[in-house]
Amino acid sequence: MLSFAEGLTTLRRTVRRCFRKIDRRKPSETCTDLWLPPGKNETKAGQVSFVDRPYLREPLDCVEEPGVTDVVVVGPTRIGKTFLLRMLFAWSIAFDPAPVMWVDSTVDTARRVSRKELRPLVEYNAVLRERKPKDRHHFSDLAMHFPGAAFGMVGSNSDNQVAGDSVTRILGNEVGKWRGATEKDANIQEQVRHRTEAADRDRFHMWSCTPDLEEGVTWKLARKGDMRKWFAVCPRCAREQELVWGARGSDAGVWWPEDARGVDGAWDLARVKTEARYRCVNVACPAHVGATGWTDAERRAARGACAGSPRASTA
Secondary structure, three states, X not given: OOOHHHHHHHHHHHHHHHHOOXXXXXXXXXXXXXXEOOOOOOOOOEEOOOOOOHHHHHHHHHHHOOXXXXXXXXXXXXXXHHHHHHHHHHHHHHOOOOOEEEEEOOHHHHHHHHHHHHHHHHHHOHHHHOOOOOOHHHEOOOEEEEXXXXXXXXXXXXXXXXXXXXXXXXXXXXXXHOOOOXXXXXXXXXXXXXXXXXXXXXXXXXXXXOOOOOOXXXXXXXXXXXXXXXXXXXXXXXXXXXXXXXXXXXXXXXXXXXXXXXOOOOEOHHHHHHHOEEEOOOOOOHHHOHHHOEOHHHXXXXXXXXXXXXXXXXX
């Protein structure tokens, strides 16, 4: 006999299934049906593609991986952290409807993201637009009531803002800027995570972070995970390896001619872009030598895989 909690979870799944389209593709594959609207807020407008950034597929696909409840994406600006959150937002509306809450550093920041990136995304894609509520009061900057997928945005600078109804998925933007623990209350990130407890096995959280100090929330979250890394396969020797930036004298990494400079001694960026190569970590590989390393086209075409441990073999 099912417990009340298990029965409630089963009921929620049944209701969600009524709104879900039959689609056997992975989340990252379904998101390629979407188009990013033109405008100054988009780095690359047009149909969603993972060709230039294949490493973004795995974090997005984890939403359907059994046993995964949290994904922590740590990286500098402009690598696609907010893009991942936006894709999960769209997927949770059109492809697997579920209640979602977006938590940002402040309410004003959340409202700005909504106006510049989320609402235009909904209006620009028919698969999202057709689910838009008819009542304009149910489609605002901070609250959007889609069929089977109520969506809300809050700030992380007070306990009252993150309190409320249960949700299934959490999209956390710039977690390192959220309010930390006080003498009376736990940190905001821990409070936010409690909002999905009722979802049981369906709960999922994606935390977006910019690197901060080791004692900060960002690295504490990252260390709790399995530290998955993206390994690309060398097109010359088939050696799997972690892609790194590298430095002069390192075993692998990005390389360009030392003489690619102008008369003033500054880097000739046009030449650097044309002649830059990636050096394979395998010293026996022809691509280990800088000038004969992977071209940018080869790097983009290189298939890859994720390893679940930083100690995984790359041989």
